[in-house]
């Protein structure tokens with residue numbers, strides 16, 4: 078099946094569209110400028126007022142039309158201090174936004190000729206923009222489940238054996254799709270899996286009027302009373318669906334992430350795993366937008382980032398990604 082054919086025309090954004098909109102670095106820079114300072118108007122420190130700015134040909138800066146003071150639209154974004162061309166950054170985002178299962182740094186290394194380290198660092202930076210910390214699920218039906226990444230034992234549904242400390246737990250909540258909206262997911266790498274942790278997440282991200290579906294694991298025991306209704310499926314008796322009682326939607330998301338991440342991670346830090354979860358959730362939560370997810374990536378990339386979030390050069394990939 079050709080997946081492209083399934084995307085409605087108004088939601089398509091093909092590589093041809095990309096090449097037309099962003100033929101070179103200058104086009105990307107102009108886009109960034111317009112996103113940050115519409116109409117090229119922004120505050121000039123020297124004039125101490127809003128001024129129109131003009132592009133300096135040959136340099137990635139704009140200058141005040143009154144006093145000539147220069148500004149860079151890249152300042153404060155993930156592109157600042159990067160020696161990688163802006164168009165390559167845009168292309169990396171286009172690739173990331175256009176897949177369901179993610180894309181490896183290896184692939185962009187092969188396609189563009191940048192080093193693996195550069196490609197890895199770009200992806201790492203882009204992923205860092207994709208978190209949605211304050212998102213609250215508003216659906217009336219929410220599934221909750223946990224899964225584990227890394228460690229020696231096979232990844233997947235299995236809860237860790239005692240002493241298997243290499244596994245990083247991830248707790249997920251997923252609202253089921255309704256006529257009004259496409260169901261969204263929130264996946265959180267957590268230091269532990271306890272009923273306190275579960276209650277904290279419910280309190281923070283799920284409306285009290287929701288019905289929550291889980292399996293029979295003990296950490297979900299105290300959920301009743303915190304939400305409108307708590308329904309549980311008895312997996313240990315090999316029952317997976319009873320009417321609307323199941324956790325299949327969130328489990329489908331876990332398999333999507335696992336397929337994407339591919340091979341086994343060893344000793345992946347929680348913070349690092351979280352950025353992968355954020356990337357998969359960001360796309361999943363916009364899956365009704367077709368290829369226009371790219372626009373959402375661009376929007377994030379044009380926002381300012383905290384100064385510490387821009388990584389120092391010389392940082393090396395901590396893990397080997399799947400090829």
Ligand SMILES: [Zn+2]
Pocket residue numbers: 121122123124125128141142143144145146
């Ligand atoms: Zn000025």
